[in-house]
Amino acid sequence: MPRDIEKQEADLFELYADDPDRADEVVFGRVPHDDRRGFLRGAGLASMGALLGAAIPFHRNMPAGFIPEALAAEPVKIEGKDGLTILNDRPVNAETPPHLLDDAVTPTARHFIRNNGIPPEDTDPKTWKLKIDGLVNSPMDLTIDDLKQKFEVVTHRLTIECGGNGRSFFDPPARGNQWTLGAVGCSEWTGVRLADVLKAAGVKDNVVYTAHVGADEHLSGNPDKLPISRGVPIAKAMNPYNLIAFGMNGGALHPMNGAPLRLVVPGWPGSCSQKWLTRVWLRDTVHDGPKMTGSSYRVPKYPVAPGQKVPKKDFEIIEAMPVKSLITSPKTGLKTSDRTLTVRGHAWSGDNAVSSVDVSIDFGATWMKADLAKPHNPYAWQQWSAEIKFPMNGYYEVWVRATDDAGQSQPFAIAWNPKGYLNNSMHRISVTVA
C-alpha cells in the first residue's frame, strides 16, 4: 500500500481516537440517539451503509464513535502493550507469545488481556467506589483511598491464567477465543487483602459464595446487562493471597487489565479476578451471574470423548487451575550449531506449588530433572532451567512437564471438554542442531 494512502487511513483512526462522535458526524453525517447508539433521524445511516456496500440491519444498535469493521481492518495497536498477539479487537483479547514471557515478573506491557465487554470510560481512581454488601453485618462503600487507609497494603507476585488458555489446540475445536499458550502472566500486584475487607464488613454465617461486579458494559450496549459476574466459594475468598488490587508492577493497573481497581484471585480461572471492580456481594447460594451458569467456565463432571455432547446438568464449575509449565527461552524454531543449550521457563499449579520439572528431548522417552526455584510467594509462578546436551545434529523437540506437591503432573494429550478449558498439556518447542 503506497505511503500516502496509509497516511490517510491513519488520519481516519486519529480522528476517531480524538473525538469519535465528531468523527461519525464528519465522515458519515451521523448523529446518534441519546444512548449513543443508532442514527438519529437516520442521519448518516445511508452514507455509512453506502460506504459499506450494504444496508445495516441492526443500525439502531450500532454504537456511536464506532469505526465500521470494513474500515477498521488496520492492525490494532494497544497502547502500553508490546508484542501481544491480538485475537480479537472488540472486545479486546490478546495473548503473549511464550518467548516474551521470559521475565520472572511479567511486565505490564506483556500481561495478556481478556475482556468480555466494553471497558468503562471513567476510570478516575479518586472517585472510584467499591461496594461490599449482601450477607455482611455492615455494608461498606469504599474509595481507593479508604482501602489504602483502613487496610494493610501488600504486594505479591500472583499468577493469573485464563480458563481457556490453550483452547486453540482442541480437536474438534471448542467455541471461544482461540488462545494458544500465552493467556497467562505473573505480575506483581499491590492492593489490600480481600479477606481483610470482608472481615471488616463482617461475613455472616450463612454465606456460601461471593459475587463480583465490574464497571464494564455488555457488548449489546444494554446498560442493565452485565458482561460477566463471577464469584468463588467463601473459603477461597478468605485466602490471604486474594487482593483487591490498585497497583501493578509498581505502577497503575493497565486500563485493559482493569484500572483503577480489580480483584486478583490467583490460581483460579482469570474470570474470578473481576476487572474494573465496583462491588463484592456475599450470597447464601452459589452465584448465578453471567458466565457462572450453562457451560461457561465449567467442565463435564466425568471424562468425555472428543466432540461428545454433554447435557448442561452434567457440568461443574472450574475451581483451581491445573499444574502447567512454559518454555520461555529459547523461542520455538531455534536453529543452532551448539550442541549445548540452556532452556528455561516457569511452572505453576492452581492452589498448589510445583515440586519438580522435567524435560525431554526424545519425545518423552527419557526425562531429565530441571533446576527449580521455590516460589517467591505462594501463587507466584516458579522459574526452572535445564542444560541440555544434544547427542548429534538433527531435529529435536524439547518438552517440559511439571509435577505439583499433590502429585499431579501434565498430560501429553488434551482432556477434551466442550468449551475448551483447562488445557495443561505439555509445552513443546522445536530445535534444529546443524
Add this chain to the structure above:
Amino acid sequence: MSARKWTGALVCAAALAWGWLAATPAGFTQSAVASDETDFQGMPPGKGREETFYACVVCHSMRLVTQQGLSRDRWDEAIDWMVEEQDMPELEPADRALIVDYLAEFYGPDRKADTQSTQ
C-alpha cells in the same frame, strides 16, 4: 466493483466538505476502494456472507467469529446462546438458516476459510 468506487467518492466528498483531508483527497478515495480487500474482515465470499457480517458485527468484531471452527450444530447452539444470553435479536428463520449455512461452510472444524479468506 463499481459500487465501491462510488462509495469511495462519497467519503471523499464528506471529507472535503469539512475541509478535512484537504491535502490528498484522492488518496482516501483509493483507500476506500482498497477496502475491497479487507471488507468483511477476510470472510470469504459466499451465500450469506453479508447477512452474517451485519448480524454479528453490531456487538463484536468478526474476529471472534472467524477464529472458530464449529460444526453446523455447534454454530446453531452458538446463535442460541447469543439470543438467549447475550441480547441478540431473534433472526428471521430464513436469515438464520443462511447464516448458519455460511458459518458451517467456511468456519467448520476444517476451518476452510483459512485457505480462502481474502486477507
